[in-house]
Amino acid sequence: MAALGTVALLALAACGTQTGSGHGSGSVRTGPRITGVHWNVDSVTAGGRTTEAPDGAHVVIGPGGGATGNFGCNRFSAGTSTDGDTITVRQATTTQMGCGTDVRRFETAMSRAFSGELTAAVTGRTLTLTTEAGDSIALTSEPPAPLTGTTWTVTSLVSGSTASSLPPGTERKARLSFGKDGSVRGTLGCNRFRGAATVTGSTITFDRIDGTRMMCPDPRMKLERALLAVLDGRTTYRIDHRTLSLTASNGEGLGATAPAPGG
Missing domain, CATH: 2.40.128.270 (Lipocalin)
Structure with a gap:
């Protein structure tokens, strides 16, 4: 399986709580915190077709510019860089587990969408990453489970x-x-x-x-x-x-x- 460009999400790491107003500041000006958040991958829309994410697909973006996650079958890690609200995806590494047909289809859609330059936008608990071609990845933040009552x-x-x-x-x-x-x-x-x-x-x-x-x-x-x-x-x-x-x-x-x- 080709390295999944999904790693693009890593780029968000730099946005954290930075809210710089100048272009090229190296921060994603979305206001809400993106780093250190567990983002569930909801779907990928490519070529006008939306593919729902498998259970367990998620991304965690670290504050140091790296991200880790799981596409519902294979785990991944990658590094990225940011410039304003633009995320540039670098080489990603993934495990090579055998997955079901539907999961392979989703991972293929992710690998194509997570490459090159992506635009990041946050609305409430939703993060959207959009490619230059107009394809997009939808993610939703999920808070950690509370100790009590769980x-x-x-x-x-x-x-x-x-x-x-x-x-x-x-x-x-x-x-x-x-x-x-x-x-x-x-x-x-x-x-x-x-x-x-x-x-x-x-x-x-x-x-x-x-x-x-x-x-x-x-x-x-x-x-x-x-x-x-x-x-x-x-x-x-x-x-x-x-x-x-x-x-x-x-x-x-x-x-x-x-x-x-x-x-």
């Missing part, structure tokens, strides 16, 4: 800098939710639990974790023991869009994801 599904266990998959047969079995009243509840893969969780800055301190006492197959009990070890005392947490990371002081932790809006 059902977080555990997807990985972490030890130091290494993340590992859950034991076979335990996928999507463990979930946790934080309440605004300082509570935490959910299931550990076998037993349900409830406890207290005090959030202070980037830390969560767990206390008084109680639960049912069912016996389950070994893989589920192994997962449960690992999770209980994390949900014990002080941990640090980080939310990256719809991904939650919890890390205990000994380096053990977990990764969890939130459902997509409307999902």
Whole structure:
């Protein structure tokens, strides 16, 4: 697959909160913040035909001029430059996964639209990138999932800098939710639990974790023991869009994801 010019979005990185009024200032004069925002790709319109984006297609534009994302199948990264509201796309790199026919069609449309010079415009939560030929890419910003009130599904266990998959047969079995009243509840893969969780800055301190006492197959009990070890005392947490990371002081932790809006 040819390198996807989609990387064009990267160019937006420089626009950030800059609002320079002079042409050639190197900033996109759109007012709303563009960098550091999770932009869902909605569609590409090329040659008068609009192609809807696959689920999961998104772009995150970094403040340093680079962007990363996913077209619904293949991930990408690229670098760009900006001049006013013009974005010039440089070489992009993508993974080379085999994708379904519809996704390949969308990625082809993206690769053709994301090349050369693009004009960026923001209206509310919508970002539109337009090519010199008049083709366009529509994107919508999506805020990060809130810690409280979200059902977080555990997807990985972490030890130091290494993340590992859950034991076979335990996928999507463990979930946790934080309440605004300082509570935490959910299931550990076998037993349900409830406890207290005090959030202070980037830390969560767990206390008084109680639960049912069912016996389950070994893989589920192994997962449960690992999770209980994390949900014990002080941990640090980080939310990256719809991904939650919890890390205990000994380096053990977990990764969890939130459902997509409307999902």
